[in-house]
Amino acid sequence: xxxxxxxxxxxxxxxxxxxxxxxxxxxxxxxxxxxxxxxxxxxxxxxxxxxxxxxxxxxxxxxxxxxxxxxxxxxxxxxxxxxxx
Numbered sequence: 001x002x003x004x005x006x007x008x009x010x011x012x013x014x015x016x017x018x019x020x021x022x023x024x025x026x027x028x029x030x031x032x033x034x035x036x037x038x039x040x041x042x043x044x045x046x047x048x049x050x051x052x053x054x055x056x057x058x059x060x061x062x063x064x065x066x067x068x069x070x071x072x073x074x075x076x077x078x079x080x081x082x083x084x085x
Contacts, residue, residue, distance in 0.1 A: 022068045024061040025052070025085045032080040033057060039078055046071040058085075 028036060036059065037049040047063035063071050075082060 028082045
């Protein structure tokens with residue numbers, strides 16, 4: 001490889017998806033973790049719930065900035081206490 005090709009940098013490409021992802025951390029009772037997962041799954045793929053610390057009831061909710069307001073309202077109406085951290 002010659003020195004001219006080593007100094008060339010790839011142009012930065014702005015993707016329309018660069019700021020679309022939202023990751024929300026939350027905590028709830030361990031016994032409610034599966035229920036949260038099933039209820040979010042049933043909302044038409046507004047988000048995905050992943051357990052991050054089962055012992056402490058911590059989850060990560062992956063969604064988009066456009067879906068998060070609707071998903072948050074739905075989660076807050078669910079029949080258990082949840083703390084966004």
